[in-house]
Amino acid sequence: MFGIGLLKGLSVTMRHFIESYLYDRKPWEPRYHEEWLRKRQSVEGKGLFTIQYPEQKRKISEHFRFLPMLVYDETPDKPRCTACGVCARVCPPQCIWIQRATDEKGRPQARPAGFWIDTTICMSCGFCAEFCPFDAIKMNQEHEIPTSDRDRDMFYSLEKLLVPVEYYAKLHPSDYAAEQQERQAKQEARKQEA
Numbered sequence: 001m002f003g004i005g006l007l008k009g010l011s012v013t014m015r016h017f018i019e020s021y022l023y024d025r026k027p028w029e030p031r032y033h034e035e036w037l038r039k040r041q042s043v044e045g046k047g048l049f050t051i052q053y054p055e056q057k058r059k060i061s062e063h064f065r066f067l068p069m070l071v072y073d074e075t076p077d078k079p080r081c082t083a084c085g086v087c088a089r090v091c092p093p094q095c096i097w098i099q100r101a102t103d104e105k106g107r108p109q110a111r112p113a114g115f116w117i118d119t120t121i122c123m124s125c126g127f128c129a130e131f132c133p134f135d136a137i138k139m140n141q142e143h144e145i146p147t148s149d150r151d152r153d154m155f156y157s158l159e160k161l162l163v164p165v166e167y168y169a170k171l172h173p174s175d176y177a178a179e180q181q182e183r184q185a186k187q188e189a190r191k192q193e194a
């Protein structure tokens with residue numbers, strides 16, 4: 001009958017409206033129901049289907065990536081990066097610039113003197129991390145980086161890009177574990193060859 005579909009649609013809206021009070025806005029509980037947040041976007045979800053950002057935040061997937069970061073193992077003056085330039089070559093929008101360090105005689109060194117990424121151009125593709133032969137560049141998940149001056153704050157230099165390996169291991173535990181395993185296997189193979 002004409003209008004039945006409309007009434008059905010409105011009844012769904014009304015049900016969610018009422019459920020939002022039953023499940024999310026209980027006066028005797030905090031407004032943002034953390035326990036319900038887990039279930040909310042599953043098939044069992046009832047009540048408010050939206051996340052009350054920024055008070056509530058969804059857990060980020062391990063494989064989420066935003067901007068690149070440079071990993072160091074012990075101290076920031078010894079980054080894993082060897083300034084080989086592979087990442088700069090594969091970067092589709094060409095937003096990476098690297099300056100190789102030199103010794104006192106001007107001979108090139110296997111480390112960067114400068115490393116810059118224009119994050120306003122970066123498209124978070126992750127190619128740089130994928131192609132780096134030294135596991136030196138990885139993808140960071142930090143994405144809440146509002147600024148009023150993009151030229152000043154979004155042009156990342158070496159100092160801003162460097163992070164300790166522990167930080168990377170915490171963000172991407174399974175990738176880190178797989179890399180460690182591969183590294184150990186290579187070391188074992190080298191020992192046996194020797």
Ligand code: SF4
Nearest residue numbers: 081082084085087132
């Ligand atoms: S981050 Fe990796 S690919 Fe890029 S210059 Fe450094 S070592 Fe080479």
Ligand code: SF4
Nearest residue numbers: 091122123125126128
């Ligand atoms: S994530 Fe992609 S676009 Fe961004 S710096 Fe790396 S290669 Fe370039």
